[in-house]
Amino acid sequence: MLHPDIRKRAARRLPEHGLAEAVSLAAALPGIEVIWSEVVRVSRTLAGSLFGTGRVAELGERFRADKIGLVLIDGPLTPVQQRNLEKEWKVKILDRTSLILEIFADRARTREGVLQVELAALNYQRTRLVRAWTHLERQRGGFGFVGGPGETQKENDRRAIDEQAIRLRRQLEKVVKTRELHRAARAKVPFPIVALVGYTNAGKSTLFNRVTGAEVLAEDMLFATLDPTMRSLNLPSQTGPGRKVILSDTVGFISDLPTQLVASFRATLEEVLAADLILHVRDISHPETAEQAQDVEDILQSVGVPASTPKFELWNKLDLVEPSAREALLAQAAQRAGVFAVSALTGEGVAELLSAVSAAFEAEKTEELLDLGFDQGRRHAWLHQQGVVLSEVLGESGWQLQLCWSQRQREDYFRL
Incomplete structure (x- = not known):
C-alpha cells in the first residue's frame, strides 16, 4: 500500500x-x-x-x-x-x-446495492478508456473496399459501456419507484424518519442494533454496511405511549469518496434527503474525528440535504476514549446544544439520546388554523397524507383546517 x-x-x-x-x-x-x-x-x-x-x-x-x-x-x-x-x-x-469499488462489489447484498455498484464501476471504467487503447489502430468501415475510417476499439467499448449503463439506470429507476411507493405508503401513516449518517466505521450499525434490536452486520471494519436498513422504533415518552419513528441505517462516508459512487448511491441517500432528523455519528476516539466530521458535512451538502433539516451530533465510542480526556469530552458535549456523548457498544448515553429525539419531535409541533379554497385540492390531499389535520370544516368556498404540524412540514407545504 x-x-x-x-x-x-x-x-x-x-x-x-x-x-x-x-x-x-x-x-x-x-x-x-x-x-x-x-x-x-x-x-x-x-x-x-x-x-x-x-x-x-x-x-x-x-x-x-x-x-x-x-x-x-x-x-x-x-x-x-x-x-x-x-x-x-x-x-x-x-x-x-x-x-472502494471492489469493496462495494463484495459487500452489496440487495438488488439495488448490486445495481448501484455496477453502475458506479461502469462510470469509472468509461473514464479509463481515455488513451487506454493506444495500441489499437483505427479500423476501416464497411467491407474494406470503399468504406472510410471506422470506429476505434475505444469508441466501440465506450458505446458498449454506455448501453449497459442505460440498462442499469432503467433497472435502478424501477427500484427507485418501488422505494417511492414504500415512502408514499409510510406517508399515509406518517412516522418521522430518523437517519443515521457518519464516517465509515463510526459505529452507526452498532447503535442501530442497540436501539432497534436488529441484527445488522456491525464489525470493526470499513464499509460493513452498504445496503440501507430501516426499522420502526418506539421512542420513550413521559406523557403516555411513545412516538413511533422509522430509523434508517445508511452507508458510511469516506474522504475522497469517488464521484461515481456518490451519483450511483443517490437513490440510497434519498432516505437521508427525506429525513425529519439526522443523527450524525462520529467516532470521537479517532485522532482525526474533526476532519472526518467535515468530510461527512461536505458530502451531505453535495447530495442536497437541506440545511433546515434538524441534526444531532453523536460523539460515539466513548468507551475507547482515554479516562483523562473522557470527563472533558462529557463536559464539552453537555455545554453544546444537540451534541450527545454516547457509547453504542456499552449503551452509555443512549437513553438520554432517545429522550432528546422524542422531545425534539414533541416540541416542534404547533397548531394553526388554515383556510383552503377548493382549487387547492393538491395541497388539501398533501395535508391529509402528512397526517397533520386535526379537524376539518367544509365551507362554501373551501375547507377550514385545524392543523398540528412541524416547522419543516409547514415549509414543505408552502413550497408546493
Whole structure:
C-alpha cells in the first residue's frame, strides 16, 4: 500500500493517518494481505508515472524482492500512469477508487446495492478508456473496399459501456419507484424518519442494533454496511405511549469518496434527503474525528440535504476514549446544544439520546388554523397524507383546517 504525499496539494489530514485508513480499506476486502505500507513523498507529480524515475525503480526492486502481486495506491491514478506503472513494475495496480469499488462489489447484498455498484464501476471504467487503447489502430468501415475510417476499439467499448449503463439506470429507476411507493405508503401513516449518517466505521450499525434490536452486520471494519436498513422504533415518552419513528441505517462516508459512487448511491441517500432528523455519528476516539466530521458535512451538502433539516451530533465510542480526556469530552458535549456523548457498544448515553429525539419531535409541533379554497385540492390531499389535520370544516368556498404540524412540514407545504 502506497500513500502519495503530494506536497503541492492542500491536505486536510496527516499522510500517516491517510495511510492507516487505506490499509484498513484493504483489510476490508477478502483475500488481500498487506505485506507493507509506506507514505511516498512526492514533490512534483509526473504525468506519465506519478512518481519520479528513481522512486519508481526503487519501489520496483522492493516489489520484486518481496514477490508482490498487487500494489494499492491511495489516491487517483490516470489511465496512463496506471498503465506505465504496471508495465514497469510487472504487477497489478489498483487506485483508491478501484479499491472502494471492489469493496462495494463484495459487500452489496440487495438488488439495488448490486445495481448501484455496477453502475458506479461502469462510470469509472468509461473514464479509463481515455488513451487506454493506444495500441489499437483505427479500423476501416464497411467491407474494406470503399468504406472510410471506422470506429476505434475505444469508441466501440465506450458505446458498449454506455448501453449497459442505460440498462442499469432503467433497472435502478424501477427500484427507485418501488422505494417511492414504500415512502408514499409510510406517508399515509406518517412516522418521522430518523437517519443515521457518519464516517465509515463510526459505529452507526452498532447503535442501530442497540436501539432497534436488529441484527445488522456491525464489525470493526470499513464499509460493513452498504445496503440501507430501516426499522420502526418506539421512542420513550413521559406523557403516555411513545412516538413511533422509522430509523434508517445508511452507508458510511469516506474522504475522497469517488464521484461515481456518490451519483450511483443517490437513490440510497434519498432516505437521508427525506429525513425529519439526522443523527450524525462520529467516532470521537479517532485522532482525526474533526476532519472526518467535515468530510461527512461536505458530502451531505453535495447530495442536497437541506440545511433546515434538524441534526444531532453523536460523539460515539466513548468507551475507547482515554479516562483523562473522557470527563472533558462529557463536559464539552453537555455545554453544546444537540451534541450527545454516547457509547453504542456499552449503551452509555443512549437513553438520554432517545429522550432528546422524542422531545425534539414533541416540541416542534404547533397548531394553526388554515383556510383552503377548493382549487387547492393538491395541497388539501398533501395535508391529509402528512397526517397533520386535526379537524376539518367544509365551507362554501373551501375547507377550514385545524392543523398540528412541524416547522419543516409547514415549509414543505408552502413550497408546493
